[in-house]
Amino acid sequence: MKLPAVLLWSALLTATSLGLTACKDEATANTSEVPAVQLVESDSANAAKTPSTGEAATAISVENARIRVTSEGQTVTGAFMVLKNDSDKPQSLVAAESEVAGVTELHESSMQDGVMKMQKIEKIAIPAHGSTELKPGGFHIMLINLKDDLAADSTQTITLKFADGSEKAVEAPVMDMMQ
Numbered sequence: 001m002k003l004p005a006v007l008l009w010s011a012l013l014t015a016t017s018l019g020l021t022a023c024k025d026e027a028t029a030n031t032s033e034v035p036a037v038q039l040v041e042s043d044s045a046n047a048a049k050t051p052s053t054g055e056a057a058t059a060i061s062v063e064n065a066r067i068r069v070t071s072e073g074q075t076v077t078g079a080f081m082v083l084k085n086d087s088d089k090p091q092s093l094v095a096a097e098s099e100v101a102g103v104t105e106l107h108e109s110s111m112q113d114g115v116m117k118m119q120k121i122e123k124i125a126i127p128a129h130g131s132t133e134l135k136p137g138g139f140h141i142m143l144i145n146l147k148d149d150l151a152a153d154s155t156q157t158i159t160l161k162f163a164d165g166s167e168k169a170v171e172a173p174v175m176d177m178m179q
């Protein structure tokens, strides 16, 4: 009767160690997925933390935010929106950031000698109780060194930074725009 008991014991051990191995593998598999998941979580946590704490970020609302869709291999595109200032003070957009772009700049397009040109600007003013439109041919946020093609119907987050240091995260859908 001893032998079968030993066999049974070793069988149990084997089963246990197999079970452990399986668990380990599973754990390893999970671990390898964790960074990606954590990245997303920390991003949304940051987005939640960043938000409308400052005066400008609270005073300014954003309408009709959109990003122009890119064609394959295109590394630059524009983002547009209407910034509405609901306060008694003039406010200024001084910078923007997006994870999809290596560099993000504020730009203004204008017609010069019949040619549309654009230049980097330091800020975009939003008058007290007024609004400023970022649109093709005028003010825009330039997304430069895009890390990926921006497909229509996807949504990207753009963080707006105001002169008073407050920030506002904006969800902007990527769209096929006529002009």
Ligand SMILES: [Cu+2]
Pocket: 078, 107, 108, 118, 119, 140, 141, 142
């Ligand atoms: Cu531009």
